[in-house]
Amino acid sequence: MRAILVIFSLGLVAGCADMQVKEAEEASRSRVFVANESSNSVTVVDGDSFQVIATVDSRNHATHDLAVSRDGRWLFATNLASGRLSAINTRALETVASIATGDRAHVVTLTNDNRQAWVANIGDNTISIVDTGTFRILGTIAVGKGPTGLTFSRDGRFAYVSNQGDKTVEVIDTATHRVLKAIPVGTNPHFLVLGPDGRIWGTNTGGTDIYVIDPATQDKVGAINVGPAPQQIAFGFKGLQGPNAYVTVAGLNRVVVVSADPSNLRILEQIDVGQRPNGISNNREGTRLFVVHENSNDLKVIDAGSSSVLATVPVGRKPIRVVYHGN
Amino acid sequence: MSARVGWSGGLVIALAFWSLLPGGGAGPAAAQGVPVGTAQNAVGTLVVVRTDGIEHRLQGRGSLPLFEGDVLRTEAASQALIQLRPGIPVALNERTSLKILSRWDKTGGTTRILRVSRGGIWAKAGAGANQLEVESPVSVVAAREAEIDLKVAEDGQSSLTVVQGTAELGTPFGVCTVRGGTASVGARGAACTAPQPANVAGAVSWKQAVSQ
Numbered sequence: 074m075r076a077i078l079v080i081f082s083l084g085l086v087a088g089c090a091d092m093q094v095k096e097a098e099e100a101s102r103s104r105v106f107v108a109n110e111s112s113n114s115v116t117v118v119d120g121d122s123f124q125v126i127a128t129v130d131s132r133n134h135a136t137h138d139l140a141v142s143r144d145g146r147w148l149f150a151t152n153l154a155s156g157r158l159s160a161i162n163t164r165a166l167e168t169v170a171s172i173a174t175g176d177r178a179h180v181v182t183l184t185n186d187n188r189q190a191w192v193a194n195i196g197d198n199t200i201s202i203v204d205t206g207t208f209r210i211l212g213t214i215a216v217g218k219g220p221t222g223l224t225f226s227r228d229g230r231f232a233y234v235s236n237q238g239d240k241t242v243e244v245i246d247t248a249t250h251r252v253l254k255a256i257p258v259g260t261n262p263h264f265l266v267l268g269p270d271g272r273i274w275g276t277n278t279g280g281t282d283i284y285v286i287d288p289a290t291q292d293k294v295g296a297i298n299v300g301p302a303p304q305q306i307a308f309g310f311k312g313l314q315g316p317n318a319y320v321t322v323a324g325l326n327r328v329v330v331v332s333a334d335p336s337n338l339r340i341l342e343q344i345d346v347g348q349r350p351n352g353i354s355n356n357r358e359g360t361r362l363f364v365v366h367e368n369s370n371d372l373k374v375i376d377a378g379s380s381s382v383l384a385t386v387p388v389g390r391k392p393i394r395v396v397y398h399g400n
Numbered sequence: 401m402s403a404r405v406g407w408s409g410g411l412v413i414a415l416a417f418w419s420l421l422p423g424g425g426a427g428p429a430a431a432q433g434v435p436v437g438t439a440q441n442a443v444g445t446l447v448v449v450r451t452d453g454i455e456h457r458l459q460g461r462g463s464l465p466l467f468e469g470d471v472l473r474t475e476a477a478s479q480a481l482i483q484l485r486p487g488i489p490v491a492l493n494e495r496t497s498l499k500i501l502s503r504w505d506k507t508g509g510t511t512r513i514l515r516v517s518r519g520g521i522w523a524k525a526g527a528g529a530n531q532l533e534v535e536s537p538v539s540v541v542a543a544r545e546a547e548i549d550l551k552v553a554e555d556g557q558s559s560l561t562v563v564q565g566t567a568e569l570g571t572p573f574g575v576c577t578v579r580g581g582t583a584s585v586g587a588r589g590a591a592c593t594a595p596q597p598a599n600v601a602g603a604v605s606w607k608q609a610v611s612q
Contacts (some may be wrong), residue, residue, distance in 0.1 A: 132504075160505075170505035173513065189572065202572045208505055210515075211572045212538045212556075212588070249589035250572065 103356065103399030104163065105363050106148055107372055108136045109389025115139070115150055116372075116388040117166060120356065120399055123374055123384040127166045131159040138180040138394045142187050145398040147205065149190045151178040158192055158203060163398075170208045174201035179221055184247075185229040193220035193234060200234065200245075214250050216243055222265035222275060226288045233273050233286065235262035242275060244291050254291050258284050264305045269316045272335060276303040276320065283320055285335040295335035300325040304351045305394075308333060309359040309377035317341060319362050319377075321350035328353065328364060328375065344380050346373055352395040365392035435465035436500060436512070437484035443610045444478025446492070466500060473497045474519065479610040484512055488530050491607040493520035493551075503533075520551040522607045525567075539586030543567040546580075549603045558586045561603040562595075 103120025113136050115129045133152035136159070140149045148161040156178050160170035175194025182191050183205070190203040193216070200214040200223070218238025225232050225247070232245040241255040242262060261279025268274045272294070273286040283303050284296040301324025308316045311330075318331040328350060330342040347366035354363045355377075362375040365388065372386040372395060439446055439458045446458040451469040458464045458480065466472070466482060472492060474480055480492040484500075492498065496519025503511045514521065515535040525532035525543035534541040534548070537556030541548060546565030552558050560569045561583040569576045569584045574591035578584045583598035 167506075169507075170503065172503050173501040173515075204570070207542075207570075208503060209533060209540045209542065209570060210513075210535050211540055211570055212536075215537075246589075251589065 103397065104141075104145065105354070105372065106139050106141060106163075106396050106398070107352070107365055107388045107392045108139050108150055108394040109370075109391060110135050110137055110153070110393045111391035112136075112389030113152070114389050115148065115161060116392070117163075118372060118386055118388075120361075120397060123386055125386060125388075128389065129161055129166055129168060131161075132168045132171050133157045133159050136393075137178075139396045140181045140183045140190060141396050141398045142183060142205070144187075145400065147187075148396075149181050149183070149203075149205070151181045151192060153177050153179060153195075156194065156196070158190065158201075160205075160208060172203055172208050172210070174203065174210065175199050175213070180223050182223045182225065182232075185225055185227075191223055191232065193223045195219050195221055195237070198236075200232075212250070214245060214252075216245075216252065217241055217255065221263045224265040224267050224273060226273070227267065227271045231288055231291075233265050233275075235265050235275055237261050237263065237279070242273070242286060256286060256291065256293055258286075258293060259296070266306050268318070268333060269308050270333065270335075274306050274318060276306060278302055278304060278323075281324075283318070283331070285338070287335070295338050297331060297338040297340070299329040299331065299340065300327070303329075305353045307353040307355040307362055309355045309362055311341075311377055311380070314341075315377075316359060317377075319353055319355070319375075321346075321353045321364060323349045323351060323367070326350065328362065330380075342380060344375060346375070346382070347371055347385075351393050354395045354397045356397050357399050361397075363395045363397055365395045367391050367393065433467060435485070436468050436502075437466040437482055437488075439464040439466055439472070439480060439482045441481040441610055442474075442478065443480070444494075445475065446478065446480035446482075447473040447475075449473065468500055468502055471497065471499050479607070481607075481610045484532070486529050487526060488512065488532050489524050490514065490532075491522040491610055493522075493606050495519050496521060501535075516550065516552045518552050518554060520549065520606070522549045522563075522604050523547070525565075536586070538588045539569055539571045539592065541567055541569055556588055560584050560586070561598045561600060563600050563604055 105118040107116040117127045133155035135154035137153045138151040150159040158172040159168045174192040176196025179195040180193045192201045202211045217236030222235035234243045244254045259277035263278035265275045281298045287294045300322040304321040316333045318333045320329045328344040348368035352365040374384040442458045448456045449471040499515040501513040513533045524547045531544045536552045536558040539558045546567045547563035549561040562578045564580045569592045571586045576584045576592035578595045582595035584595045585593045
């Protein structure tokens with residue numbers, strides 16, 4: 074009897090250890106997440122093998138933007154047509170909550186501590202503040218017309234919101250939730266992202282340029298024409314050169330590479346990609362760029378060092394946004 | 401084969417005919433899905449705006465179905481009483497505007513949510529499916545087995561009075577547990593205030609007329 078108990082206990086210990094190893098393996102894998110607007114889903118791709126792992130139903134309509142938590146366990150997806158935010162458990166690969174934010178929920182960004190998800194509702198001209206623990210809406214902030222881009226400063230003191238209708242980027246004090254300033258930026262500003270030097274980079278999708286805002290002065294400190302309908306920006310290195318800004322330019326079917334020094338913005342290179350590139354993301358090391366294409370419904374993996382396409386991965390219909398998470 | 405139509409067959413035909421009448425059957429409002437409640441009484445006028453913009457008005461007693469996404473509005477000198485399914489009574493004070501929403505999550509199922517942009521409401525939440533969350537521009541109230549009164553000012557400032565039970569008042573800057581007989585305030589850019597004893601009877605006296 075004692076022998077049976079010992080064997081049973083050893084089995085349990087081995088089972089637990091096995092589970093811990095599997096969980097650790099799972100946590101160490103890099104992932105690429107793609108929002109498929111016309112499929113209402115998120116494609117999950119292995120960041121190393123570039124194989125599709127799963128397709129997650131967002132349980133909503135017109136899945137548009139994505140934000141992944143720092144620990145990679147949570148993925149938040151906006152859904153334009155539903156006006157809702159989907160919360161996806163990345164280990165279980167399923168949507169576990171659907172949160173009503175506002176009319177035409179467009180983009181989502183996590184606060185630097187990941188405790189809140191801020192969602193820009195383009196139809197309501199508001200930002201919804203979602204508690205990422207309880208999924209409750211803690212409040213809303215009224216902003217300008219057509220908020221389409223959203224990011225935070227490095228120190229978290231400021232949020233930046235691009236307003237398509239007003240052609241501005243608003244600066245919000247995160248301590249008071251009040252708008253401090255509206256910076257004129259250009260035609261139909263859209264995507265915003267925090268750059269590697271702490272500056273805020275944005276695209277004027279209705280025009281041909283990208284611009285840079287310095288949080289130290291809250292002014293536009295640089296701009297450069299890259300081509301018609303610039304969409305999103307990621308950052309990477311080409312060997313010793315960099316960091317460079319990689320801009321998807323839908324009107325050219327190219328990724329345009331720009332030096333990331335705002336005092337000396339210049340185009341370094343143009344990389345041919347698929348039809349109507351939109352979302353772009355980089356791996357943590359800045360050696361790989363992941364680009365999704367609205368018309369060809371695929372993800373291309375670009376090696377930043379050689380500017381060559383390493384892989385083309387079919388995803389869902391009308392992929393808009395791609396985010397990377399690696400440990 | 402018999403051509404006779406029994407009472408159940410007649411009912412089917414009658415329902416089919418009714419569905420062809422204007423406003424009957426699967427109209428735009430029905431496209432919103434299953435009703436989530438009923439508007440039962442209005443002192444003055446309650447305006448219900450469906451997601452497609454169609455407006456309904458309730459004056460006096462009635463039974464107007466309410467759907468997810470509806471916006472309910474009372475003007476000056478108007479109040480209303482609604483019943484959310486399965487059993488959450490809610491009163492709207494004058495000059496109130498709110499939207500009926502919900503959140504789904506795998507663990508807790510569906511939580512009914514009222515998003516109040518201005519005005520004041522009273523509600524009596526229960527347990528389980530009768531829990532209620534009330535959002536304002538600056539806060540959220542989570543009520544479970546609690547009777548609450550929430551006033552939302554034009555700038556979003558939200559004053560919660562708990563009549564019975566316990567509710568949570570959350571803002572982006574913190575959460576307060578508010579017990580029966582006390583009140584707390586949430587304002588933009590600030591944590592909720594420490595709950596203070598409140599005149600509960602006075603806070604909810606406004607709803608007497610519409611509750612009768």
